[in-house]
Amino acid sequence: MAQMTMIQAITNAMHTELKNDENVLIYGEDVGQNGGVFRATEGLQDEFGEDRVFDTPLAESGIGGMSIGLALTGFRPVPEIQFFGFVYETMDAINGQMARYRYRTGNTRSMPITIRSPFGGGVHTPELHADSLEGLIAQQPGVRVVIPSTPYDAKGLLISSIRDNDPVVFLEHMKLYRSFRGEVPEEEYTIELDKADIKREGTDVTLVAYGAMVHSCLKAAEELEENGVSAEVIDLRTVSPVDYETILESVKKTNRAVVVQEAQKQAGIAASVAAEIQEKAILHLEAPVLRVHAPDTVYAFTQAEEVWLPNYNSVVEKVNQVMNF
């Protein structure tokens, strides 16, 4: 099996779908000849032509709105928003428009749009490049938010997202793009959306995370193992809607949970997961559900970034609290 970085797996997924379905279009700022600022679309224009893989003018709202129009004419658009901090420019097209189109048109129109966008901290970007803004989209019904944590997941989840007839915001953590390789089959495969994945089995505490924080949890779990604590790590994969069933099943087994997100504490995915656990499984809990998160400030400038971001130590610390409660 091939070893790929996450960015290679993403390119591979787009290549697969460009080949599979002539309605798939890939476009955005610098995605053409340049192959994207992270090279996610490297070589795709050369192979599939400018009609299907193309550069757009530099305007995110235009990219979002145009995607809706292309979907209305039967295309399956896969636009790229160069960095997810730029999503504010196209919030109406996503939350105000594509997420509502199916309902608005009385289920007569689909919006099979997959917006890909890099996000996430730890790579020393300028402002508004690294923020975890998944919560902004997660609050909007009608659009899914999918965040892969491994190269294998990235390919399968991206193919599933592109094939889905509802809009998906597909967020790619920049720190994971090239930090490691994983096994990725060359052939096509899909991974079910709306389903979490147990990345590590354990019996004493459930760690729920997504994106780069899955790896912080896995690293924390190794360290905890040395201290006799067996942690189960759940990767949400789809962060909106959340697969609560898998989480609840795990918590009923471990009786403890820590929910981990890179985003700030307020109004986040972790808050929603913690609330659901106490609503549905409070009698199974031996300790309060704790959260790991960044402080409630805007994303830090680069000099404070490393301290600002949660890491595996923050996870270990919170797990120790729930174990010793």
Add this chain to the structure above:
Amino acid sequence: MKRTLENIENQFEMFQIMNEEGEIVNEDAMPDLSDEDLKEIMKRMVYTRILDQRSIALNRQGRLGFYAPTAGQEASQLGSQYALEKADFILPGYRDVPQLIWHGLPLYQAFLFSRGHFKGNQMPEGVNAVSPQIIIGAQITQAAGVGLGFKKRGQDAVAITYTGDGGASQGDFYEGINFAGAFGAQAIFVVQNNRFAISVPVEKQSAAQTIAQKAVAAGIEGIQVDGMDVLAVYAATKEARKRAVDGEGPTLIETLTYRYGPHTMAGDDPTRYRTDDEDSEWEKKDPIVRFRKYLEGKDLWSEEEENELIEKTKEEIKAAVKEADNTPKQKVTDLISNMHEQLPPNLEEQMEEYKEKESK
């Protein structure tokens, strides 16, 4: 240094074919329309005026819901719509329900749209349109996408979108016309300049003397048209359509028009921002009055015929209201099932909850 602004603005003179007296003042530009076409256009304008009056009355009786009056804008709305083919795709603003009706949306569904029922937004098979956009300008970038889609598929069809003078201030207006220009999208952008964005006069929207000239910055064609002259609006749209499908690019059409009524029926009071003098000055330009004069001059129209049409229209409206009344109310469970192609687990759970509530 050469000054270009004045030179550009001078080039955007209002295009007119028929003056306020119903006289043809621009014979060369006269579109090729049969007597039947001319009568059909008149019929649509009268029908729409009556529908507007009835809609306002129904709204006041609490029987309609959201409604944005259309009287005064019939030539802009229907002259442009008449230039379309069935395959063309309409992306309307909130006031542009008449175009949808004449493109194929059944009247009772237009009433259901006003009443906030999703069935009002379900275009019948073969009616290429989406329901009226509420966010000002959002439809403009979408029209660029539809127009690009038609181009990619090599279809003989255009996207046409409508907004107002206020809409032309939105970022999405500039992004939409710029994208359409850059991609050669088969699109027509109609700005119905009725002089007021709710209450704010067009002079406060922009320093530009015309909205049409904004096309220049996007590198596309722009034209300012007498929006009370249905022949001019028709001719300009027809030409724009031809250019679009011939691969000559999109067009921005500014129609100079006026809404006689309030912005919507939800409490707007135009006397706070318009004068009676201004109202009556525009009423003299009325699109139906001048077209009636023109048709009567050609012996194509009579009072008798118009009265007959009015009665028939009122009957149709009555029947459509009844059909809307007979449509079962929309439920929350309908909403839940229309959110996704396949219900995600959270909504499956909530579906059960609301089925239970609605069964009581």
